[in-house]
Amino acid sequence: MNWEPWTGCYKVSDGCTYCYFYGLHAKRYGQNTIQKTDKFDWPIRINSKGEYNIKGDKILATCFATDFFIPEADEWRAEVWSMIKSRPDIEFLILTKRIDRFEVALPDDWGVGYNNVNIGCTVENQELADYRLPIFLSHPIKRRFIACSPLLTSIDLTPYLHGVEHVTVAGESGREARICDYDWICAIREQCMDANITFWFKSTGSLFKKDGVVQKVNPFKQGSLAKELNLSIVGDKKLF
Ligand code: SF4
Structure with missing residues (x-):
């Protein structure tokens, strides 16, 4: 809702x-x-x-x-x-x-933050991760997540995952969308596994690269294709 x-x-x-x-x-x-x-x-x-x-x-x-x-x-x-x-x-x-x-x-x-507020900081590339995430972590927030959306480059989130509950990743949608690479997603997934936090691959975006091949994905299939790839690690958490 x-x-x-x-x-x-x-x-x-x-x-x-x-x-x-x-x-x-x-x-x-x-x-x-x-x-x-x-x-x-x-x-x-x-x-x-x-x-x-x-x-x-x-x-x-x-x-x-x-x-x-x-x-x-x-x-x-x-x-x-x-x-x-x-x-x-x-x-x-x-x-x-x-x-x-x-x-x-x-x-x-x-x-130190309201219990019922979950703040998500969006980062689309490494430069923004390095700028926004230290600021994000410095604020008093009880519940935090990171959204790499749209994911435009590979990102190393490793230094910023302490105190974060969850990471969501999605490619860019729309006619002019930029490519989202499967390997970038897998790398972020690994970082989340190492940090023992949940991970949700929400959407491939419109241009999805896997095994060197770029595929155009219909807007109605971007979520289902991401789901089929079975990368999400959500445990019993409710997905947002
Ligand atoms: S992605 Fe759109 S809604 Fe979000 S901050 Fe940028 S302009 Fe605003």
């Missing part, structure tokens, strides 16, 4: 180059404009029976059509943190390419 308190975004790093949410599509959908949605207060909205619209015991993926830490939302974020705190029965999943803005508008009572 997704919750988008605001929408709109713009490029912050190489992985954004062909993002659906801005660029060509922005003209049509107005996605360069950062604006609150009509679901802004959704987690705390009450129905006619006086109950929360969203029942508890759920994972709510937040800001997948924007970035939680985008500067334009700084003035709204305190209210969103307060809603998140008031729903300890929901696990909020926040994925960001702007981890260097994590502390802006962080609540005073954040302490």
